[in-house]
Amino acid sequence: MLDLTLKNTTNSRRDFLRIGALGLGGLTLPGLIRAEAAKGVGNSHKSVIMIYLTGGPPHQDMIDLKPNAPVDIRGEFAPISTNVPGIQLSELMPKTAAMMDRFTAIRTLVGSDGRHSSFQCVTGHRFANQPQGGWPELGAILSKVHGPVVPEIPATLDLSMHMEHLPYNLPGAGFLGQAHAPFQPSGSGKTDMVLPEVLVNRFDDRRELLSGLDAIKRNLDRSGFPDQVDSFTQQALDVLTSSKLADALDLEQEDPAIRARYGEDDPEILSYSAKGYQAINSKFLLARRLVEAGARCVTVSWADFDWHGENFSRGKKVIPKLDEGITALVSDLHERGMQDDVTVVIWGEFGRTPKINEKAGRDHWTNTAMALLACGGMNNGQVIGATNKYAEHPIDRPVDYNEVFSTIYHNLGILPDQVTLKDLTGRPRYLQPDYQPIAELKS
Numbered sequence: 001m002l003d004l005t006l007k008n009t010t011n012s013r014r015d016f017l018r019i020g021a022l023g024l025g026g027l028t029l030p031g032l033i034r035a036e037a038a039k040g041v042g043n044s045h046k047s048v049i050m051i052y053l054t055g056g057p058p059h060q061d062m063i064d065l066k067p068n069a070p071v072d073i074r075g076e077f078a079p080i081s082t083n084v085p086g087i088q089l090s091e092l093m094p095k096t097a098a099m100m101d102r103f104t105a106i107r108t109l110v111g112s113d114g115r116h117s118s119f120q121c122v123t124g125h126r127f128a129n130q131p132q133g134g135w136p137e138l139g140a141i142l143s144k145v146h147g148p149v150v151p152e153i154p155a156t157l158d159l160s161m162h163m164e165h166l167p168y169n170l171p172g173a174g175f176l177g178q179a180h181a182p183f184q185p186s187g188s189g190k191t192d193m194v195l196p197e198v199l200v201n202r203f204d205d206r207r208e209l210l211s212g213l214d215a216i217k218r219n220l221d222r223s224g225f226p227d228q229v230d231s232f233t234q235q236a237l238d239v240l241t242s243s244k245l246a247d248a249l250d251l252e253q254e255d256p257a258i259r260a261r262y263g264e265d266d267p268e269i270l271s272y273s274a275k276g277y278q279a280i281n282s283k284f285l286l287a288r289r290l291v292e293a294g295a296r297c298v299t300v301s302w303a304d305f306d307w308h309g310e311n312f313s314r315g316k317k318v319i320p321k322l323d324e325g326i327t328a329l330v331s332d333l334h335e336r337g338m339q340d341d342v343t344v345v346i347w348g349e350f351g352r353t354p355k356i357n358e359k360a361g362r363d364h365w366t367n368t369a370m371a372l373l374a375c376g377g378m379n380n381g382q383v384i385g386a387t388n389k390y391a392e393h394p395i396d397r398p399v400d401y402n403e404v405f406s407t408i409y410h411n412l413g414i415l416p417d418q419v420t421l422k423d424l425t426g427r428p429r430y431l432q433p434d435y436q437p438i439a440e441l442k443s
Helices: 029-036 094-098 119-123 138-145 187-192 204-222 231-241 242-251 255-263 282-293 311-335 401-411
Strands: 004-010 013-019 046-055 077-081 088-090 103-110 156-158 299-303 342-347 369-375 382-384 394-396 420-422 428-430
Touching: 004 029, 046 119, 046 138, 046 282, 046 311, 077 094, 088 138, 094 311, 103 394, 103 401, 119 138, 138 156, 138 299, 138 420, 242 282, 255 282, 255 311, 282 311, 311 342, 311 369, 342 401, 369 401
Parallel strands: 046 299, 046 342, 103 382, 156 299
Antiparallel strands: 004 013, 077 088, 103 369, 342 369, 420 428
């Protein structure tokens, strides 16, 4: 087997592309390409960046503050005005407030499964009563329905780090099979692509990386492909020797001013960050670079919001960092003319209790949660829904998780109540048969 290791340095950390077996239960890269060959590629490059806020963000400390509530409910943070009259956000989110016209805040997200898991946020389905093999996550569906935009860039990528609480990690391709699983270029995903003959220490910088790639490509051009290597293997080798994916993942190619706008990475933002709950803002920039290069779906799990204690001291560290990263991403997409083609979704699995506990924390709350949406050609610059005076439950316009997914599919040019995918028993499954896109977001 061809052997190659790609090493990409980004500031103080290194991401790896280890190429060959792809860590997909024995499925090789040629096998993956062969499995995808029958898929039709869409005519337009619509994409989604999904930012999963691990653990359940506190809606009443971010986008639904209640300054007139008792102190044990309203907490420490004050609301501030935004550039959209009548809309207020947390004082910890001044950058988002300054460009609220490019966001939509959903204050009445309902239908939470109540599970501490990424499952509902990335599949759009509840965990119970799954079909055999399990529901596939969004990126896997896009891989199946549309396929890759360009062969050198995977249709779906997961930039999340491996997290100690396993349900926080993405569930994968479900009944669609490993051919549609997201590619993981960093963290634990470095085991996805393994070609062991070229030593890692040979690639100490980008110049050596490209020299190594060029040498392999020249050797293949001179010697040709072995007779037993089919067209899918040749395509796989073309992927490996192309610089497109490595270029997209190489932040050293980015304008330093743009990189600075996203803010510094903070792998120690929380005392338990070693478990994988880190604030790596550069992954928002990587997500933009990847969709620009051809990815259809990029998912990023970011930090942690399961603050049963120290809600406010942790919020002061984490929420401003998120504010910095998401506004840089949305500004970047607008400046590049990508605002109509890329849908940005920012949310978690549930909300937090209105009443603050004895540890100055907020506990799990499924009656209402929050989401921020941006770009996607949507009618942004609004708040959808209203909660009661204590942010306990919706009193106007509840929005189901499934409605958000229907909106995402709509933005991607997919009719979720008409498109079906066959599960492992051969039964056709509609993507979202019972929910329509959010009417308020139609432009």
